[in-house]
Amino acid sequence: xxxxxxxxxxxxxxxxxxxxxxxxxxxxxxxxxxxxxxxxxxxxxxxxxxxxxxxxxxxxxxxxxxxxxxxxxxxxxxxxxxxxxxxxxxxxxxxxxxxxxxxxxxxxxxxxxx
Amino acid sequence: xxxxxxxxxxxxxxxxxxxxxxxxxxxxxxxxxxxxxxxxxxxxxxxxxxxxxxxxxxxxxxxxxxxxxxxxxxxxxxxxxxxxxxxxxxxxxxxxxxxxxxxxxxxxxxxxx
Numbered sequence: 001x002x003x004x005x006x007x008x009x010x011x012x013x014x015x016x017x018x019x020x021x022x023x024x025x026x027x028x029x030x031x032x033x034x035x036x037x038x039x040x041x042x043x044x045x046x047x048x049x050x051x052x053x054x055x056x057x058x059x060x061x062x063x064x065x066x067x068x069x070x071x072x073x074x075x076x077x078x079x080x081x082x083x084x085x086x087x088x089x090x091x092x093x094x095x096x097x098x099x100x101x102x103x104x105x106x107x108x109x110x111x112x113x114x
Numbered sequence: 115x116x117x118x119x120x121x122x123x124x125x126x127x128x129x130x131x132x133x134x135x136x137x138x139x140x141x142x143x144x145x146x147x148x149x150x151x152x153x154x155x156x157x158x159x160x161x162x163x164x165x166x167x168x169x170x171x172x173x174x175x176x177x178x179x180x181x182x183x184x185x186x187x188x189x190x191x192x193x194x195x196x197x198x199x200x201x202x203x204x205x206x207x208x209x210x211x212x213x214x215x216x217x218x219x220x221x222x223x224x225x226x227x
Contacts, residue, residue: 009154032213043118043204043218044157051213090156099164100145100208101172102216104156 002027004093006105013081014113021076021108023091033074034092034102035065044090050074061085086112116140120205120219127195127226135190135222137205145208146188147172147216148180150201157204163188195226 005024013019025031032051036044048059055067065076074091088109094102118139127133137146144165149157159172161180169180177199179191188207192199202223206216 034215036218041220043220044206045218046215049215099162099170101147101159101162106154106156
């Protein structure tokens, strides 16, 4: 069955430090992969997406993600974290059969300390 | 640009009451989805629609009904609300191609007492 695992429920980093959020997926074919960010009280905003081709992808707000097929991973990175990056981050995989559905991970809450 | 609009934003219900959540999108998207978000569980799909007049069950459909009478609107109904349905509900829409991302509304916070 298709699934997404985000191993870290909470991560705390210092402002200016680098960040890596982990995402592992299980999918029977070549997946479409997405990272979304959710600020408190808001909906989900797309950070970046993978469909095919290159393994390193640039998204908005200085985020990037690396796709590693051999490890079934799609980790999110940022070289220098800003206090405004504090939010919850979701990894998702699709498409799922009829309806182009997505399966979401449980999310990782990022805290940034000054 | 409105995108995906959900109404209401907040609601408190008593057990057994009914209500309808409205989702409207102005992007002419074919696909629409209703999710619920609970702490530590990510987003779980309740129902979805692949076009006007169609609906299908997702992962957690029990206790909910949906309708898509117009392409731009997707309604989620609770016929007899239960405390277990206390959650944050998100609507999303997507264009007709499978490699498009889903666009989300800002959510409806629903409490059932």
